[in-house]
Amino acid sequence: MSEVRTRFAPSPTGTLHIGGARTALFNWLYAMNKNGKFYLRIEDTDKLRSTTEAINAIFDGLKWLELNWEKQVIFQSQNINRYKQIIDYLLEINCAYYCYASEIELQRMKKESREKGLIKSYNGLWRDRIPKAEDKKIKPVVRFKSPQVGQTILNDLVQGKVVVNNNQLDDMILLRSDGTPTYTLSVVVDDYDMNISHIIRGDDHLNNAIRQINIFRSLGWKVPNFAHIPLIHDSDGKKLSKRNNAVGVDEYKNMGILPQAMKNYLLRLGWSNGDDEIISENDAINIFSIENIRKAPSRFDLKKLKNINSYYLKNTPQDKILSCIYNLLEKKYGEKIIKDNLFKLEYLLSDIIERHDNINDIFYNSKFIFNKIINLNNDTIKIIKNSNKKNIINYIIQLKEINDWNVNNIENSAKSFAKNNSLSLKDIAMPLRACITGSKNSPNIFKIMFILGQKDTIKRIEKYYL
């Protein structure tokens, strides 16, 4: 069997779209599964819309997801001459022709066919026509001679057998009037030149596949395997749009999602292996199969992504998570403050991770460790206001008497104080939490007091109780 080669071929018009990321993932997994190769091709034939920022965004997104592509990246803009050469050949073998139809004529044709309920918008006017001198005032396009009788059959690896009557096929444009080749043609040429064995892409390309198959055949080239995967929808069942959704992978990165979680989530969207939910990268490579891709589109669910993220957060080595947070801390605090207090974060990290489902929240809820001054919010103001001041002041005295400052002693002191004063532990713990962390939620407050140290702890309490 020949080598499996897949490709991800985005057009660089924005960020790496989440749907594109999944397409890339599937292509990558399939190639890895078959011990094949995964290529990246930038479809930048539309120079107006393609930007270098967008190209870099694609690189960055794929790198973040660790979907490694073959070193050689193909840029379609660099293959223009090759495409033209193929178009010339198609012209030569009478599989393509010049079309001199004017814009007005084209519009009329389109209108007519709409009225008749036809799918074609071009009626083949110039198929067998020889241009007169006056026709040549118009810069022609080159059109493909689509077969007009019979059927074109696509045996799609996901969609199954798709049959289209050829009388519905348009003579699509291969070369624009400005002399640049179109997507439909470039894709075919590149996929052939790159020796792509499996084309895995969104099913919005399903109709294109039928047309492209005919180009492959005209050229006498072997038609690759197609797998058209369903699109990802938003929570309303519509195509994901920027308007209501975070659509770029960079947005999820900034949200504090781990790439492993993103990949795991994307993998399970439309693909499954029994009841497996958490799938390691190695397992994914081993068990991935196109047969298990569903045909129906699936909706994007941020809650589930976050749930998976929290799983990966808990199961990723802590130093890795620490380095993610470190980047955020560095922007907020100087290096010195971080250095002096990092051991405290390290001590509390697993307790903090347990409480949150993304890096940002972990960072946000670690700030009390580094902040010199603890500010209160509405919740904590209320807690302190409703607490018994005298009790806390008395408790501070007891705190000062602790000789061996460790978690057990601190906790026991609070418990015995509560007991001796007929209070519940909550009556002590909550006010402490409020003035020590500035929040009504936190990890075990006694662990926090321990790692902050006796002096700082008492200082923080006294700020609001003296």
Place this chain on the structure above:
RNA sequence: GACCCCUUCGUCUAGCGGUUAGGACAACGCCCUUUCACGGCGUAAACACGGGUUCGAGUCCCGUAGGGGUCACCA
């Protein structure tokens, strides 16, 4: 409108002719508990509809309805 594709709990899905229709997320409840989480236990929740085929249909076939995609000198 035409063509193509799709349809199991709210969501992601298992199921490949005989199941009390399973799991996960979310929701809700209880337990644990200094808070929030984690964890544990539990509740509620689905085969779009109508015809066939069959002893038997979520599973096969045909309609209907609904949803999606495509109909560019964009990719």
